[in-house]
Amino acid sequence: MRTPRPLTPRRTGAALALALAGPLTLVACAPGGDPDGGVVVTTNILGDITRAVVGDEAEVTVLMKPDADPHSFGVSAQEAATVEDASLVVHNGLGLEEGVLRNVESAEEAGVPALAVGEHVDPLPYTSDESEGEPDPHFWTDPRRVATAVDLIAENVVEEVDGVDAEAVRANADAYGAELATLHEWMTDEFDTIPSGNRKLVTNHHVFGYLADGYGFEVVGAVIPSGTTLASPSASDLSSLAETVEAAGVRAVFADSSQPDRLATVMAEEAGVEIDVIPLFSESLTAEDGGAATYLDMMRANTTAIVTGLTSP
Structure with missing residues (x-):
């Protein structure tokens, strides 16, 4: 159990307003009895993983x-307030969530514990293009690192969130860890069906470095030569990648399902060869009916798509 946070000016003002308003209204507690904001998670991939770990022990937003x-x-603004009222903030870190970084930092300044998961799972550096040498935040493409993240999240929840059953949280983590071990074994078997000469990846941007490192792929290049979708390729970038793709005999370009495949298509046309553009669920889960509503679903779908794309005649 953590030491209670001192009241910040914002919290003090809220308390005074409640006192002047008259009788207090009872605040509903989270399932585990936590009167604070429970666990707030930035990305939906980490959200799905965290919910598997927390179970019914606390609210997960x-x-x-x-x-x-x-x-x-x-x-x-309402979601930003939720972040600052959390018992624990779980975020990817390593520069991934560029749009909410200031909100996480503000919460930390207000005394909210925050777990940057990516910093603790043996992050790899980018190895090419303009992001070379910087830590790669896309660790979830390796389920073994996700297994490390699961244990890390469980221990932080037990330590920081009041009222949770520590044994239940750790049991949830163990059960999900077993599912991840099964997923890793299945992915290994599936990828082993791809001939070694075909194990080359071109993606919309650099997102599969961990998968490549763990399962014996070569990342030939990316349409957007960066680890973020906020960057843009130049004409020379596309021309250079097209030459590399043609020389390597790449069979398919994998584009993020949440991003238009226009750039990948342009690159394929630039190469002057016939290349399939195949969608993957690389950085976001989908709605229930979208094919990747959970992390496990996403990884199975991606594995199947990669195997199909690199073995089809």
Whole structure:
């Protein structure tokens, strides 16, 4: 249990307003009995993972909507207040959530514990183009790192969120960890069906470095030569990548399902060869009927799409 946070001016003003208003209205507690704001999670991928860990022990609020871009999504004033009232903020970190970073930092300044998950899962550096050397935030494409994240989230929830059953949270984490181990084994078997000469990836932007490192792929390049979708490729970038793609004999370009595939299509046309443009769920979960409503669904769908794209004649 953490030491209670001192009242900031905002909190003090709210308390005074309630006192002057007369009789207090009872505030409903979260399922686990936590009277604060529960756990607030920035991205929907981490939100799904955190909900699996927390279960019914506390309220989990996810800020990023389905099919959104983690690099550019923002929050409303009400959601920003929810962040500052949280018992724990779980965010990806490593520069991913560019649109809500100031909200997370503001919450930390107000005394809210915040867990930057990506910083604690042995992050890899980008290895090419304009992001070279910077830490890659897209760790979730490796389920083994997600397993590390699960244990990390569980321990932070137990430590920071009042009223949770520690044994229940840790049991949830163990159960989800077992599902991740099964997922990793299945992905390994599926990727082993791709001939070694075909294990080359071109994507919309640099997002699959962890998958490539863990499962023996070569990242030939990206249409957007950056780790963020907020960057833009130049004509020379596209021309250079087209030459690389043609020389490597790449069979498919994988574009994020939440982003238009126009740039990937232009690059394929620039290469002067026939290349399939295949959508992947790389940075966001979907709505229930969108094909990737959970992290496990997303990884299975992506694995199947990659195998199909790189083995089809």
